[in-house]
Every structure is written in structure tokens, then in C-alpha cells.
Amino acid sequence: DSTAVGNSLVHKRSPLRRSHKASASSPKLSLRDGQKAKKPLCKFEEGQDVLARWSDGLFYLGTIKKINKLKQNCFIIFEDSSKSWVLWKDIQTGATESGEMVCTICQEEYSEAPNEMVICDKCGQGYHQLCHTPNIDSSVIDSDDKWLCRQCVFATTTKRGGALKKGPNAKALQVMKQTLPYNATDLEWDAGHKTNVQQCYCYCGGPGDWYLKMLQCCKCKQWFHEACVQCLQKPMLFGDRFYTFICSVCSSGPEYLKRLPLRWVDIAHLCLYNLSVIHKKKYFDSELELMAYINENWDRLHPGELADTPKSERYEHVLEALNDYKTMFMSGKEIKKKKHLFGLRIRVPPVPPNAALKAEKEPEGTSHEFKIKGRKSSKPIPDVRELSNGIERKGKKKSVGRPPGPYTRKMIHKTPEPSPLDTEPVPVIETPALELPCSVGLSDSRKRTRTGRTWPAAIPHLRRRGRFPRKALQTQNSEIVKDDESKEDYQYDELNTEILNNLADQELQLNHLKNSITSYFGAAGRIACGEKYRVLARRVTLDGKVQYLVEWEGATAS
Structure with a gap:
């Protein structure tokens, strides 16, 4: 029944959850083989309890308060009183109370071979054999074994830190992950291939934030939730992209994961970024806060060759990196605070030194930078330098007397030719x-x-x-x-x-x-x-x- 779905699949919401708005326009994805091109029908009602997929790939229990048929999304209030607009594609309901059983995908009632209706033993919803992804084999109909739909398989196996690796549901998940419930070629990506208009990521097809806990496949460039992958040995850190990852779709089997080497500057950058995400502030004590976090999460960092560094010697290396890379790190003495306070000049995750990113030379934008109020530096930001990851980064400065926002300005050493529309140097x-x-x-x-x-x-x-x-x-x-x-x-x-x-x-x-x-x-x-x-x-x-x-x-x- 529907209550069983809510009780068994719901996750407790983390205090790090942010307000997440659905796209202004409804996602337009091509239907896979066996699915009829039909305008989605609204099967939701105000006051209905549903499961909504969040940007971490997990389902959370909530109640629908408003329905927008034009944008195909619902305004949902969750158990922790947070509110958000969620696209229809990311909402799951229980079985309908009416006697009519329709396919969840195509909303049709017919059930004829070779496209019969199959009922999920977990949520009670029906799927045509050819509408479901992957297609349901006819042997499932003749078998007495329990069958779970794609949504329920993901809901019962995905979890924080990585999906289950053992058990019957884990095997079913591995099979499900070799096909996507959407057409990847129809996704409209930004220039850096980090976000798409349809808010469609991972094997689950749900929303996501690339700068939190997601892995990017080095072949198809799609992003995958930490909760949906089965190859992790330790939970991920926010913004940790120091991996070579190949998804199950590209490998036609199990995922491939390899840790990339880390330097001390990468460790300092990654941990400062995580602290800023968790605590929503910019500056941290280099010894009491930063080093405490590094030591506490040393195993999760997978430091490779640096793993054998004694705990007593780590602070010296981290402090040296903080002082050497002034274009990346900002000291508290720049804003007339204690010199042992450090923060990131631009709050974006570090860029891994893998070949794909170096070849593309994609710019690291600041659109996802965390806005943290604080005192501004009284010293000018250093000029453009080549950072440790090989990508040029431009200094960022917020100016008093204008609205807040990610303003950047280019700083060059040679005087450009004067433009009639611009000011002189x-x-x-x-x-x-x-x-x-x-x-x-x-x-x-x-x-x-x-x-x-x-x-x-x-x-x-x-x-x-x-x-x-x-x-x-x-x-x-x-x-x-x-x-x-x-x-x-x-x-x-x-x-x-x-x-x-x-x-x-x-x-x-x-x-x-x-x-x-x-x-x-x-x-x-x-x-x-x-x-x-x-x-x-x-x-x-x-x-x-x-x-x-x-x-x-x-x-x-x-």
C-alpha cells in the first residue's frame, strides 16, 4: 500500500539541505523505445503524501501544497518544514485507491502480450513491459518471485556514502544502472558541462549539484550521485572530483573508480571548501579547525603517497601550502584579523589534474560560490596567476555600494587598446x-x-x-x-x-x-x-x- 512506501523508502533530511527550485520550464526528454509520446497527465492532488527525490539522489517524504500544471512541478513541504518546488518526474506516489490500474509511464490501461502490465510488489504501481526501463522480461510475469520497479530498487538500495553492494536488490540495481531512464543526447548542458536545463542527472534521472557529492564520468561527462554509485569504499567529501570514474552505462557492467593523487595544496583547498559548506562561513583557524578536520577525515581523503605522513608533520605542510598559494587562499591578516585564519578567495571546489579537464581548459565559474557575509580584504587581490591545477583563475573582488552577486573583473598586465565604451586604464x-x-x-x-x-x-x-x-x-x-x-x-x-x-x-x-x-x-x-x-x-x-x-x-x- 501507499503508506508502506512512505515508511520504507523515506530518508531523514540532513541539515545541509538547501532550498532547491525546479526549472522554470518543464524538462523535455525523448521517451525510450516502447513509450508513447504523450503529454504527461497530472496524477497528483493537493494534500497528498508523496516521496520526492532530492539533489542527493535520495527520496524524502513530503506533502503536496500546490500544483503547477504549466511547469509540471509541485510545491512540497517536507517533514523538517523545508519547502521546495519539485518536478513531476522526481515525485513518486503509492498505488491509486481506484480500481483502475494504469501504467505509471504512459497512463494507459491496456495489458496485452508482449506488452503486459506488471505490478511492483513494493509500491503497487503498474508498468508496461516496454514502458519500464529496462524493459521487463516475460519471465518475470510467470515467476512467483517478487519484482520491484526501477524507482523502488533505487529507493531501497541507495544511501549516503554509496549504494548497497551486496544482496538481491544490489544485484538488481547493477542491472538497472546499465540503462538510463532518459535520452542523454537530449540534455541541454552549460558550457562547462556541469548543469543541464532538464535537471536530469545520474542513473536515477533526478536533480543534482555537481559541486557537492557527485562523480563525473570521464567518458559520457554525466554526473552521478554518491548515493547511487556502488564503487565507493569511503563516503565522499563535498566537491571532491579527484577521481577517474566510468559509469555502468559506458562500461556495460560494474563501475570503474580510481583515486587521483593529492598534493598538500589540494588537501587544504578541499578541506577548506568542505568547512565552508558545512559551517557557512569563510575563515577558519588553520590549526584548531582546519587541521582538526583534516586529521578527522584523513582516511576519506585517500591521500595516496601522503598517507604515511605523521600527524605531527601534517600541519607544517598545510601551512606552507596556505602561505604559498596566495591566489587561492586568503589570510586573516588581509582583513586585519588573526594571521592564522585562512579561507578560500573563491569558494569553489578544487579542480582535479586529470587529462580531460586539462585538455578542455574549461573555466571554473563562480556561479555556485557560497555567499558568506564577512569583512572584505583591505588589500588588493593578486593578479592572474597560473594555479596549481594548470587553469588560470581571475581575482575576485566585491565592491561596496552595489548589489551583492558574483562580480568578477579581469586583471591583465599589458595595457589594452582604449575602447570608446570603456574607461581608460x-x-x-x-x-x-x-x-x-x-x-x-x-x-x-x-x-x-x-x-x-x-x-x-x-x-x-x-x-x-x-x-x-x-x-x-x-x-x-x-x-x-x-x-x-x-x-x-x-x-x-x-x-x-x-x-x-x-x-x-x-x-x-x-x-x-x-x-x-x-x-x-x-x-x-x-x-x-x-x-x-x-x-x-x-x-x-x-x-x-x-x-x-x-x-x-x-x-x-x-
Whole structure:
């Protein structure tokens, strides 16, 4: 009966469950052989108790509160009071109370050889032989043995840490996994092949989050839930992609799994990412929190050649990795906190060094970055560097005075050709000795928020050291006159013509910036005294004035 389904297949929901919305449009997948192309009928009712498949591949008991026939999803309240829209394809019901038995797939009543109706001994729902995936053999009809449908086989064998490996249901699962309940070629993937429009992943065809506990097949590129695979020896960590995995569909049999080697920087990155997912914060004590988590999950990391490292020596290697890879890790001293606090600059899982990812050079986006509130760094993010995984990563900086969101800006070393639609490069001035200012180009692209409003890209931070002549800033119009080149400390004789021209353009742009800033709160005098400041935002008013939002550090240069 239907109550038996709810009691036997339901899982307790984890506190890590997030609000998960169904796709705006209903999934459109081609039906497999034996299934009739027919518009899905709504077989759900408000107030009905159902089992809904979550993004971890497991079923959870909930109650339907709303039904959207246009988008083919239901609004479900679960036992832990969490709420979510779930697609019809991810909802399972018990047997209907009416006397009519229809096929769960095609909603037809007929039952004729060689396509007879077979009733599941677990949930009581009917399936035509050719509608079910895989097709039901005729020997099942003549046998007195219990038969479970695909949904019930997955519900009774999948679990956190990996599916069952032994028992009759485990053998049935292995057979089921060699065919998919959807046409994989019809899935519409993003550029990085991490998400698809249909929210259809794994052997189960349910939703999923690639950046949590999922494995990607190195052949078909599909993602598979930890709960649905049978090849794991230990439970996975969040975002752990350091595996070579081949699914049962591609291998036409058991799955293949091989652990990829880990370095200390990979261990630090992976564990910091897991801590940020679990605790929803950014910074962690490198010894009390990070090392405690590493030691506690040492076996789950499968560190390979590093496995024999004594516990007393691990912290030294981890701390060295945290300090060496500044483009990847952020120290607490950058935000005027304790220096032994560390966090990820961009909260995305580490990229494994396997050949497939290196060949594709796919960019690691920040769309799945966990948004954790906290104090921003007072130091500029380092320039683009090649990370340990061989993929270039761009620095990420959130700017005050604009809506939250994953804003990125490109930082390049060479000055790009000026564009009429973009701002000129803004120089970063160091001490006027033999050091030369380096230009930082801004991205042409503008980021759009959820409200549709366009905001300009963030302006790089400007650092000023040394004193400027007050005479050039005493007039109210703030016309800043460039110093004569003969009075500069720079040795222009040692520079080529291209650098000189570039430097002149940068000085002109600096003059324009100073002219705009001096209209705020006596900025001219503060700049003249050499007070350090940061430009946080830039805007253009309706009358065409360019204005800047400036943060003063409250201390003049020595």
C-alpha cells in the first residue's frame, strides 16, 4: 500500500539541505523505445503524501501544497518544514485507491502480450513491459518471485556514502544502472558541462549539484550521485572530483573508480571548501579547525603517497601550502584579523589534474560560490596567476555600494587598446623611486543583477605612498598640473618610447580621477597630505558628472 512506501523508502533530511527550485520550464526528454509520446497527465492532488527525490539522489517524504500544471512541478513541504518546488518526474506516489490500474509511464490501461502490465510488489504501481526501463522480461510475469520497479530498487538500495553492494536488490540495481531512464543526447548542458536545463542527472534521472557529492564520468561527462554509485569504499567529501570514474552505462557492467593523487595544496583547498559548506562561513583557524578536520577525515581523503605522513608533520605542510598559494587562499591578516585564519578567495571546489579537464581548459565559474557575509580584504587581490591545477583563475573582488552577486573583473598586465565604451586604464602608483606604475585594465563586460539594472565593473584599488605638492591642489577647480618630467625621479632614459607614452596616458587619467575626487569633503587637502585611500565605486550622474566613492584610511603617509 501507499503508506508502506512512505515508511520504507523515506530518508531523514540532513541539515545541509538547501532550498532547491525546479526549472522554470518543464524538462523535455525523448521517451525510450516502447513509450508513447504523450503529454504527461497530472496524477497528483493537493494534500497528498508523496516521496520526492532530492539533489542527493535520495527520496524524502513530503506533502503536496500546490500544483503547477504549466511547469509540471509541485510545491512540497517536507517533514523538517523545508519547502521546495519539485518536478513531476522526481515525485513518486503509492498505488491509486481506484480500481483502475494504469501504467505509471504512459497512463494507459491496456495489458496485452508482449506488452503486459506488471505490478511492483513494493509500491503497487503498474508498468508496461516496454514502458519500464529496462524493459521487463516475460519471465518475470510467470515467476512467483517478487519484482520491484526501477524507482523502488533505487529507493531501497541507495544511501549516503554509496549504494548497497551486496544482496538481491544490489544485484538488481547493477542491472538497472546499465540503462538510463532518459535520452542523454537530449540534455541541454552549460558550457562547462556541469548543469543541464532538464535537471536530469545520474542513473536515477533526478536533480543534482555537481559541486557537492557527485562523480563525473570521464567518458559520457554525466554526473552521478554518491548515493547511487556502488564503487565507493569511503563516503565522499563535498566537491571532491579527484577521481577517474566510468559509469555502468559506458562500461556495460560494474563501475570503474580510481583515486587521483593529492598534493598538500589540494588537501587544504578541499578541506577548506568542505568547512565552508558545512559551517557557512569563510575563515577558519588553520590549526584548531582546519587541521582538526583534516586529521578527522584523513582516511576519506585517500591521500595516496601522503598517507604515511605523521600527524605531527601534517600541519607544517598545510601551512606552507596556505602561505604559498596566495591566489587561492586568503589570510586573516588581509582583513586585519588573526594571521592564522585562512579561507578560500573563491569558494569553489578544487579542480582535479586529470587529462580531460586539462585538455578542455574549461573555466571554473563562480556561479555556485557560497555567499558568506564577512569583512572584505583591505588589500588588493593578486593578479592572474597560473594555479596549481594548470587553469588560470581571475581575482575576485566585491565592491561596496552595489548589489551583492558574483562580480568578477579581469586583471591583465599589458595595457589594452582604449575602447570608446570603456574607461581608460587606471595606474597603481608605487613609491616614486625606481619602481614603475603598472596598469590594470578593466573588463569591457558589465554585470547585470537580478533586477536587471546594469552596474559598471569594479575599479581597481589605488594605493598612494609619499607626499604630493600642496601648491598644485590649492585652487578650487582642482586642476592638477603634471610635474615637469625633468623633476621626476624616474629614469626615463632607461625606458623605451612605448612605456613613456603609456605612462603619460596613465598620468592624464590620474589627473581626471583626482579632479573628480577633490569635490568630496576636502579631498584635495587629504590627497596632498598623502593620506591613503581606496576607490570603492564610480558613478555617472544625470548631468554627466563622474563621481567616486572613496574610503579614507585616516592616516597620512609618513
